[in-house]
Structures are given as C-alpha cells and as structure tokens.
Amino acid sequence: MALTSPRRSALADQVIAQLRNQITAGEWPVGSRIPTEPELVEQLGVARNTVREAVRALAHNGLLDIRQGSGTYVVATSELAGVMHRRFADADPRHVAELRSTLESSAARLAAVRRTDRDLRQLDTLMARREACWETGDTEAFVAADATLHLAVVAASHNDVLTELYADLNDLLRDYLRGDVGPRLRPEDYMDHGRLVEAIRAGDAETASSEAAGHALKCLRDRIRASGHGATA
Numbered sequence: 001m002a003l004t005s006p007r008r009s010a011l012a013d014q015v016i017a018q019l020r021n022q023i024t025a026g027e028w029p030v031g032s033r034i035p036t037e038p039e040l041v042e043q044l045g046v047a048r049n050t051v052r053e054a055v056r057a058l059a060h061n062g063l064l065d066i067r068q069g070s071g072t073y074v075v076a077t078s079e080l081a082g083v084m085h086r087r088f089a090d091a092d093p094r095h096v097a098e099l100r101s102t103l104e105s106s107a108a109r110l111a112a113v114r115r116t117d118r119d120l121r122q123l124d125t126l127m128a129r130r131e132a133c134w135e136t137g138d139t140e141a142f143v144a145a146d147a148t149l150h151l152a153v154v155a156a157s158h159n160d161v162l163t164e165l166y167a168d169l170n171d172l173l174r175d176y177l178r179g180d181v182g183p184r185l186r187p188e189d190y191m192d193h194g195r196l197v198e199a200i201r202a203g204d205a206e207t208a209s210s211e212a213a214g215h216a217l218k219c220l221r222d223r224i225r226a227s228g229h230g231a232t233a
Contacts, residue, residue, distance in 0.1 A: 015044055015054035023063055024077050029144060030171050031178075033071040034064065062086055076171045085172050096176055101213045103166055104150060108196065108212035110157035112205040119156040123197050126152050130193065137185050139178075147174045149193060153212065156200065191215055 019034075028034050035043065040051045055072055058064045062082015065075045076082035088096065111119070126149040133142040147170060154166045181189065193215070199208035 011046060012050050012053045012057070015046060015050055016057050018044065019054055019058060020063065023058075023074055028074045030074050030077060030174060031140065031144075033073050036071065078168065081168045081171045084168050085175075088169075088172055089175075093176060093179075096172070099169075100173055100176075103162065103169075104154065104215070105209045105213035107154040107157040107159070107162055107166065108200065109205045109209040110159055110162075111153055112200045112203050112208040114158045115156045115200050119152075120201055122152050123149070123156065123200065127193065127197055134185060134190065139181055139183065139185055142185060143174060143178050143181055146193075147177060153196065153200070 019040075022028055034040075034055075037048060037051055037055070040055075041048050044051065055064060055066065059066050059072070061079045062085060063074065063076050063079065065073045067073060076085045115123075126145065130142070130145040130149050133145040136142075150173075151163075151167060151170055155163050157163065193211075196208060196211040196215070199205075199211055
C-alpha cells in the first residue's frame with residue numbers, strides 16, 4: 001500500500017515507522033538483508049530520497065547496518081537494542097558470558113516457580129523447533145531457534161523488567177552465540193537444553209538455575225579453549 005503525504009519530513013517519518021514495524025514484527029529477522037532501495041521504493045510507493053532518508057535514520061538508531069557493496073542488514077530489533085549492540089559489541093566475551101549466565105540463571109529460577117501451562121507449551125514447541133533446526137544443519141536457523149528458546153525461558157519468569165532487558169540484549173547475545181556455534185554445527189558442540197526445560201516443568205528452581213548458568217559458562221570455556229588462552233571461567 002503506497003504512502004502519501006504533502007510533506008517529505010512527515011512522509012519519511014511514516015516510512016521509518018513502517019520499516020521499524022517490519023523489523024520488530026520479525027518480517028526481517030536480525031542478520032537478514034532488507035530489500036534493496038529500488039524494491040523499497042516500489043513496495044512503499046515513495047521517492048528514492050525518502051527511502052534513503054528512512055534507512056539512514058534507522059541505521060543511525062542502530063537497527064540497520066548499511067554495508068557498501070553488500071546491502072543493508074538488520075542488526076537490532078529496537079533502538080535500545082541497537083544502543084546495547086553498539087555499546088557492548090567490543091566487550092570482553094568473558095564479561096558478556098558472565099552477564100548472560102547471571103540473567104538466565106536468575107530468570108530460570110523464577111520461571112520454575114512462576115511458569116504457567118502456556119509457558120510450558122511454548123517451551124516444548126521451541127525445544128522441538130531447536131532440535132529440528134539442529135538436524136537440518138542450518139547454522140543460522142539453529143542460532144535463531146536457540147536464542148528464541150532462551151528468551152522464552154526468561155519470559156516465563158514473568159518479570160517484565162528482566163524480560164525487556166534480556167530482549168534488548170538478545171541481539172548482542174545472538175551474535176556471541178553465532179560465534180560460539182561457528183560456521184557449521186558439530187555434534188561435539190551440541191548442548192542439551194532438555195534438563196533445563198524439565199526442571200522448569202518440575203518447579204525445581206535450583207536445577208533450573210544451575211542448568212541455565214552452566215550453558216552460558218560452557219560457551220565461555222569453549223571460547224577460551226579455542227582461543228588458546230589458559231584462563232578459566
């Protein structure tokens with residue numbers, strides 16, 4: 001549906017809002033390349049300059065990354081997520097892993113106490129999707145499925161502040177997960193999340209907490225080992 005407005009600035013705001021909605025709705029997932037400028041011009045029915053202005057604005061806000069000769073890619077799902085991504089992109093991987101361990105451990109402990117039947121059904125569905133993606137050998141699909149499962153565990157804590165904070169960090173954490181997994185899925189790198197989900201189902205807060213913390217710290221130990229450094233987590 002074409003967008004119309006007598007003022008270019010207002011029209012650019014409309015285009016920015018529409019593109020942002022397509023990103024936040026998951027139509028263009030993190031890591032994906034958005035349509036080209038000519039394709040967006042045709043899709044939105046606006047001038048090339050308006051599309052360019054909107055894309056640049058979203059890149060400035062941290063949602064998009066314009067890569068010369070390659071295209072424009074989604075790097076975050078919200079402005080705050082974009083800020084988080086830029087702020088911590090060069091952070092020590094050990095510190096990121098420790099933050100992830102702390103957040104996920106606390107969330108899993110709460111989820112074991114507060115989870116609902118709906119939460120459990122969602123976790124089962126996402127566990128099955130994660131397994132299916134692993135079997136296909138599609139690295140990017142597996143990373144997305146794994147990240148979504150972890151986010152669902154945090155959401156099952158029913159702590160809105162914790163969930164929103166984790167969601168804003170999720171794009172950054174996904175980048176680190178992508179690095180941990182590597183270019184291909186290897187059997188020796190597989191981590192079973194079944195015990196985590198079952199602990200949440202059973203209301204076992206201690207086991208849920210330790211399982212969640214262990215996943216992040218194992219990724220850290222593997223990263224340190226791969227780098228050849230002798231430090232331990």
